[in-house]
Amino acid sequence: MISLDSPIQNMPGIGPKVLEKLHRLKIKKVKDLIFHFPFRYDDFSNIKNIADLAADETATVSAKILNIANKRTWKRQMFITEALLEDKTAPVRAVWFNQPYLADTLKKELWVNLSGKVSCDKFGLCFSNPVFELLGSEPQESDEQTGLHTGGLAAVYPETYGLSSRWLRLKIKILLDNLDDIPDFLPDSTLKDFNLISLAQALRQIHFPKTLTEAEEAKRRLSFQDLFLLRLYAQKEKEKIKSKPAVEVPTDLPLIKKFVSSLPFQLTNSQKIAAWQILGDISKNSPMNRLLEGDVGSGKTVVAAIAALNLISKGYQTAFLAPTEILAIQHFKTLCGLLKNFSADIALLTAGRIYSLKHREIPKKNLLKKISEGEIKLVTGTHALIQKEVEFKNLALVVVDEQHRFGVDQRAALLRNRDPKNPNTSELPEQDIRHKIIVNPRFKNFGYNSDISGRDINDCVIPHLLSMTATPIPRTLALTLYGDLDLSLLKELPKGRKKIITRVVAPANRQKAYDFIENQIKQGRQAFVICPLIEESKAEIMAEVKAAIKEYEKLSKEIFPHLKIGLLHGKLKSKEKECVMKDFKNRKTNILVSTSVVEVGIDIPNASVMMIEGADRFGLAQLHQFRGRVGRAEHQSYCFLFTDSPTKATSSRLKAVAECEDGFKLAEKDLQIRGPGQFLGKEQSGIPDLAMSSLKNPAMIEEVQQAVQAFLEKSKLYDHPLLKTQLASFKQNIHWE
Secondary structure, three states: OOOOOHHHHHOOOOOOHHHHHHOOOOOEEEHHHHHOOEEEEEOOOOOOOOOOOOOOOOEEEEEEEEEEEEEEEOOOOOOOEEEEEOOOEEEEEEEOOOOOHHHHOOOOOOOOEEEEEEEOOOOEEEEEEEEEEEEEEEOOOOOHHOOOOOOEEEEEOEEEEEEEEEHHHHHHHHHHHHOOOOOOOOOHHHHHHHOOOHHHHHHHHHHHOOOOHHHHHHHHHHHHHHHHHHHHHHHHHHHHHHOOOEOOOOOHHHHHHHHHHHHHOOHHHHHHHHHHHHHHHOOOOOOEEEEEOOOOOOHHHHHHHHHHHHHOOOOEEEEEOOHHHHHHHHHHHHHHHHHOOOOOEEEEEEEOOOOEOEEEEEOHHHHHHHOOOOOOOOEEEOHHHHHHOOOOOOOOEEEEEEEOOOOHHHHHHHHOOOOOOOOOEEEEEEEEOHHHHOOOOEEEOOOOOOOOOOOOOHHHOOOOOOOOOOOOOHHHHHHHHHOOOOEEEEOOOOOOOOOOOEEOOOOHHHHHHHHHHHHHHOOOOEEEEEEEEEOHHHHHHEEEOOOHHHHHHHHHHHHHHOOEEEEEEEOOOHHHHHHHHHHHHHHOOOEEEEOOOHHHOOOOEEEEEEEEEEHHHHHHHHHHHHHOOOOOOOOEEEEEEOOOOOOEEEEEEHHHHHOOOOOOOOHHHHHHHHHOOOOOOOOOOOOOOOOHHHHOHHHHHHHHHHHHHHHHHHHOOOHHHHHHHEEEHHHOOOOOO
């Protein structure tokens, strides 16, 4: 008997070769196949006779392939696949562009449903790039009952080589017809109050809808259930975090006023509000979980410094985590400058640099000892900060800067402590990034000065968490709107800053861009040129992607031989990077060619031009960060985006960057363009799952919030075992920023 949890190989007709292909789609159990949802539907209803076709109409025919072949147009370097098909009334041609594999899929004598725009050329009527449904043999009336031929809406799924949507539809139909029971975990009251169909009905309708209305009804139900789980999970986790003790540090108002008055600039209203919100959070006995979002140059670091100073004055420590060594060094220098008059020892700890403000370059062993004894109150660093050997005596605040630069796998490593000596650490909320830093068998518990090894993690004091970003990637934006993060926004830039003029530059205008850069340099300015790679591979050469080393040689020898050009990339040693940056900052070089290592942590007020090669290779968050490396003084600054990609998607993304200078609004546009990624899995782009795509639907979000609130007011989770089980499974699979 087959159930949802049965291994997929228990299904008839699933041999080793097919099983391997299913595993490529991450389908291992029956439920994985049932929940492998289509991403679109092809409409094969209203099939016409070929003899009745007319030019410029969109139509569907059912026909047999008489011949199919590939040819290549050498002038445009394009493959054309051309097929001749016929039904009982007439023949017709079909043409596909740059899809040569179709000649192996659509073989002679097979029948297909073909749908698309009909055009007319000198050879007669022709389908241009039509979608198709491969039928195999001539369709019979009984095929609709077997799922082989839809005759209407045909679900199109994410596929892999050797497993077509038609094959997937057939297997899914067999499962839906033979599964005895598909339990529904949503409470009956929720289904009734919000007019939702049952789970069994939703699954049938999403795979085999008779109309688009049925498909949308199914999507609404399935989206609702995932959002319901997300909201319920977020609510429970928020309650769990708030229930744990944190260091309760009152605000030292005279000290904060003294600090603010010592600054060589005035805080913006947004900075004052954000600082007050953060100080208010850390004065409570529950852990802060806040995102500080502000455009590049809006002054996030000084806001974090206010919080750190308040903690330092009470004897507590702060860890300042950055994704790159360059950014960690920048933060170290900035914090040293901001806090130089407040007797705080600040340390830098990266793989390549170990430094203390008071003790200068000291042996790593000595620095670690001073951190563990609490002598050093503020530590900035990279991933080196979360190594097992780093122990804090009384860590009270964790600041994570530019969290979008940490990949999903890296974030997961930050979240989990795998120390076998302290198994209780697994009880901490997995989305909590501070967890890896604070839980250590030798870590001294705040206020108790005692070893916590072997103690229940619920007795541990949890540090406050402040995440900072200039452009939240779409998933962070979505989870901020819907999850358990509190949000502080820095909406203003310091006075005197001018809007950066951003342009997408066509390849034909490249020389004009070079001339513009030279003119800026003659006026005393400097320029960045960003490339996505260090060295070119064969694949990247084919894609015409610029590599930093080659671009450096080209600019030095061909374009600007009379100018001084620097080169910066991740393969340089720490001191080499520092030397390159020092020369650029001191205006010894006019142009800096670099990879993405300058995305964050670079402050060159004299630079006025940012030129980005292969802009389509970077995410919107990265492009916004690159742009933020210029415009940091009173000079008018410019950002030029270069791409050879002709796709509409690329054009749409780069146009969004050119039109929008607000980081948060840019993230919203990114959310609209590419979706927010997936909750379940590592993908941060591509086809979003239903829950994530529904985060763009405010009406549904409001409905789900009402549903969860109503459920929690009237019910207990343990009274709903199916929902409790589903929530536990959801918790195991979900990943957070």
